[in-house]
Amino acid sequence: MLNKLRDWSRVAIAALATGGALAGCASSTHVVATDKPGTYTVAASATGGRMAWARAHGEALNEAREYCERRGMQSSINVETVSGVEMLTTHGSSVNFECHPKF
Structure with a gap:
């Protein structure tokens, strides 16, 4: 019984470690000006x-x-393009946006 409990705890720890690795985090590129002013x-x-x-x-x-916000303005999203739909693959989001004065 004790051996089964140890085996189960090892499986649970491995699952938690894998789940943490799968959760991952997001990263982004630098903001780039497009050809539209x-x-x-x-x-x-x-x-x-x-x-x-x-x-x-x-x-x-x-x-x-x-x-x-660093420019004292607010963002307005024009278009968002997404990629990746399957688990365990890289999912992406690309947004085109403008900065407008705050009112």
Whole structure:
């Protein structure tokens, strides 16, 4: 019985460690000006798990928001392109945005 409990605890620890690795984190590119004046783009990606797209999406939106806020403005998302739909693959989000004055 004790050996079975040890085996089960090893499996549980391995599953938790794997799950933590799958959760991953998101990373983004630098904001880049597009060929349309006043329009910028930024891309983000995340790997693993069901919520990878949500992390990539959030990271891209945060980068756009922070970029505009550093200029005393607010962001306005024009277009978002997403990629990756399967678990354990890289999911991506690319947003084109503009910065507008705060009212």
